[in-house]
Amino acid sequence: MTQALFDKIWSDHVIRDLGGGWALLHIDRHLLHDLSGPPALMDVKRRGLKVRNPELVFATPDHAVSSAPGRTGETYPTGAKLWTGLKALSTEAGIRLFDLGEDGQGIVHVMGPELGLVLPGVTLICGDSHTCTNGALGALAFGVGSSESCHALATQTLRQRKPKRMRIRLDGRLGNGVTAKDLILHLIGRLGAAAGVEHAIEYAGSTIRGMTVEQRLTICNLSVEMGAKSGIVAPDDVTFSYLEGKAFAPEGEAFDRAVARWRALTTDDDAEFDRDEAVDVSDVAPTITWGTSPQHAIAIDEAIPDPACETDAAARDNIQAALDYMDLQPGRPIAGTKIDRVFIGSCTNSRLSDLRDAAKIARNRRVADHVTAWVVPGSLRVKVAAEAEGLDRVFRDAGFQWREPGCSMCVGANGELVPPGARCVSTTNRNFVGRQGPGARTHLASPAMAVAAAVAGAISDVRQLR
């Protein structure tokens, strides 16, 4: 029988077939952060249960901790309870914790891959919707709520219904100034925020094969913004060389054995998908969102949509509501829209390659006087590596703040918010109403486009700066 990669990993992990498309699946990796970890661990305790396999669970604080230079777990007082809770409950359960200031700490979807905790063919969950990021290494990775997290802590399994399969084939070369972030925003704009609902996506094609692991992580990160349960890229030599030497990846003879196994993790030639899309990427432009859903994505040289052009009344109302919230005029070019803030960070775009891309544009330039611009590295390792290359100096010299690793202003769970009515170009994944703070107006873009906006003080085309 021919199988898609997704089916192979799925069937490798079925402990019991529960009938009707349901299975009891083994979970190989469970990551916990300070927001969803403590409630799930408390739930286990409250039920009088134990964490079944603490050796498969890893924890780090990222959401509700300050990113201010010199921060501690108590700098953001509201989050301090979550931080101490994660520490105490993880320690009690025997779960390995990468605490603030310790090697390994970072945004959970940045530190997981960089430490080699995420490996091809594993099932991986976290109480966080962007867990789909980790599919870039060929893992079956998806976000869960706290009830399912508790279930997995107590049993190291989940009861899951098999989703439908969707494939997106990407072929062609990305143009100058066009990044993985532009591509995935373009795809969501084209296919819609609900295109992947009830599906597990596999990204395939020559464009994906030509990408680094970090670029693939950015692509997979936004799978959930297309509504998908997970996003996956079949592991290949790029993946294996990325993993070789990573702290928690197998070593020596075990690595060779693992690679031999991982090479079988491919989609069979004639495997069938419930939905199959093919996209030529060569005409994708630098892309930015104008509205309040990631599907509100347009090329930087396009105009803001006009609701009057919509025939469907509900769609028209939705566009108008988004324009009102974003305080934008239909029909005007998006480029030139004045901004107040720039945020470079998040599990989408805070890895070393993202910071290098951003620094390349920031070098010898200045952030516009009226703009407050932040760079928040994704992990302590990213921060240390960036500093070793002098990237922090580039950013500081340009007028950016260089901060401590965490989720920060992507979601504002640590109180770091975009003020009401302020407009922010952000390298994150969600431009929802109020996402970066009540009344905050978010435009999603790539790190290079974010720097271009910071420098110009307005949304602008990075290709004009190169």
Place this chain on the structure above:
Amino acid sequence: MMPFTIVFGRAAPLMKTNIDTDVIVRIERLTAGTRDKLGRYALEALRYRADGTENPDFMLNQPKYHKAPILIAGRNFGCGSSREGAVWALMAIGLRCVIAESFGDIFYGNCFQNGLLPIRLSEAVIHDLFEETLASEGMFTVDLARCILTTPTGRRIAFAVDPLRRESLLAGLDDVGLTLKCVDEIESWQATDRLARPWIWTAGAKPLH
């Protein structure tokens, strides 16, 4: 989990598409608050004006829909973040059932973990329900045992719920309890896997380098 059998009451309309879980409940409310206080923060960006007063234009603020147990929503309801607090917040304002063309996957799963019934119906059927709830002062009935939704005018609309999920919801079954009965199978799967993929099991004990 709270069992779900029959729910009777008004159906409030919220026809925007892509209502995300950040809009359902802001993350700061979850960082700071406790679960039983979430009701006042449910859908706050829509329910309240900037000065904190109720927005009279918002449908759920109309007296007719006060404490309505059913929500008729636009496509892709509950997309975005995995926060289970979104389900808790909706239940805290009295909701027991959400009807939409589609749902965010994680939200959909979280609903069943807490006794909130999500029903998927076609766009056309939802449009008719929307019209009917606007026109009527009457009550809707959601009967999970028979999988029938009855409207104020007596129209009976069949809906489908995955049989395993339906059974759990009707009985208020606890998934963890059910799975713990399979502990021998888990044990034996893990024993085999430790030999096949030792690197999965030993990683956590390694020093960081």
